[in-house]
Amino acid sequence: MSGEWVIGIIGGSGLYQMDSIEDRQWIEVGSPWGKVSDEILCGRIGNVKVRFLPRHGRGHRIAPGEVDARANIDALKRAGCTDILAVSAVGSLNEELPPGRAVMVEQFIDHTKGRPASFFGSGLVAHVSMADPTCARLSQWCADAVEMAGSDVSVGATYIAIEGPQFSTRAESRLYRQWGADVIGMTAMPEARLAREAELPYALMTLVTDFDGWREDEEPVSVDQVVEQLQKNSDMARKTIEQFVRTLPEHRTPSPIDFALDDAVITAPDKHDKALLDRLDAVAGRLLTGG
Numbered sequence: 001m002s003g004e005w006v007i008g009i010i011g012g013s014g015l016y017q018m019d020s021i022e023d024r025q026w027i028e029v030g031s032p033w034g035k036v037s038d039e040i041l042c043g044r045i046g047n048v049k050v051r052f053l054p055r056h057g058r059g060h061r062i063a064p065g066e067v068d069a070r071a072n073i074d075a076l077k078r079a080g081c082t083d084i085l086a087v088s089a090v091g092s093l094n095e096e097l098p099p100g101r102a103v104m105v106e107q108f109i110d111h112t113k114g115r116p117a118s119f120f121g122s123g124l125v126a127h128v129s130m131a132d133p134t135c136a137r138l139s140q141w142c143a144d145a146v147e148m149a150g151s152d153v154s155v156g157a158t159y160i161a162i163e164g165p166q167f168s169t170r171a172e173s174r175l176y177r178q179w180g181a182d183v184i185g186m187t188a189m190p191e192a193r194l195a196r197e198a199e200l201p202y203a204l205m206t207l208v209t210d211f212d213g214w215r216e217d218e219e220p221v222s223v224d225q226v227v228e229q230l231q232k233n234s235d236m237a238r239k240t241i242e243q244f245v246r247t248l249p250e251h252r253t254p255s256p257i258d259f260a261l262d263d264a265v266i267t268a269p270d271k272h273d274k275a276l277l278d279r280l281d282a283v284a285g286r287l288l289t290g291g
């Protein structure tokens with residue numbers, strides 16, 4: 001069984017537009033989960049449908065802790081996405097990942113606080129596996145696309161998500177290195193968790209902008225430094241995304257992540273909360289309403 005790709009692209013800091021999208025139209029997609037960061041730019045790259053959403057909104061209006069990741073993921077699902085490639089600016093916690101490097105994330109440490117992190121809850125309890133939180137095939141194709149676009153890429157990284165919006169203290173930065181984190185950011189959690197609950201394979205391409213604060217003899221990260229590096233990184237990100245979409249296999253074969261909810265819901269059917277069920281029409285419609 002194979003189908004068509006509809007690629008959701010979540011643009012992070014510095015990536016608010018995608019000129020390579022043809023037949024383009026910004027479309028408002030509402031969500032019962034809250035306020036979507038912006039309209040979604042719908043169109044295609046080559047023959048592949050794409051849906052682009054700037055995570056912080058055009059003009060970078062939304063702070064990391066206020067991005068409504070549930071609304072964003074739900075809206076991308078409603079817009080027909082089959083898979084998500086997310087892009088994020090990150091600090092490096094690893095000497096071997098310098099500013100300018102593209103880094104594919106494989107694992108996460110979630111150090112955010114108090115953000116709504118699930119579509120499920122009382123009345124419809126579900127536990128999906130997050131053991132392997134990113135999609136291996138999308139990540140590999142994206143890494144290949146970075147190289148085809150002429151840049152260096154590192155794979156298999158661990159991303160720590162902090163609450164922010166402040167950058168970390170030097171002590172925190174050193175601690176996160178001890179925990180085994182390679183890169184640090186403020187947004188990919190709970191985004192990745194929610195993508196999994198919505199049965200959307202998710203890959204995260206990060207672009208290093210700074211060395212955070214752990215290098216004692218250097219100035220710590222600042223917004224000026226991040227913005228200067230973002231300008232250099234964003235062109236590479238756009239080229240990579242275009243290359244990635246253009247070199248996808250013609251037909252989409254199913255991923256196990258398409259069925260992530262199959263064994264996840266534990267609440268007995270006769271105890272399901274009707275209001276929650278209604279809000280889950282896009283995220284879990286396949287399973288709960290046969291949609």
Ligand SMILES: CSC[C@H]1O[C@H](OP(=O)(O)O)[C@H](O)[C@@H]1O
Nearest residue numbers: 012013064088089185186187226
């Ligand atoms: C502008 S530096 C901090 C900001 O950049 C990253 O955002 P994103 O992941 O959307 O690229 C980081 O997580 C912070 O939100």
Ligand SMILES: Nc1ncnc2[nH]cnc12
Nearest residue numbers: 089090091184185212221
């Ligand atoms: N050092 C850093 N910490 C958290 N988020 C970031 N985004 C870019 N650089 C960062």
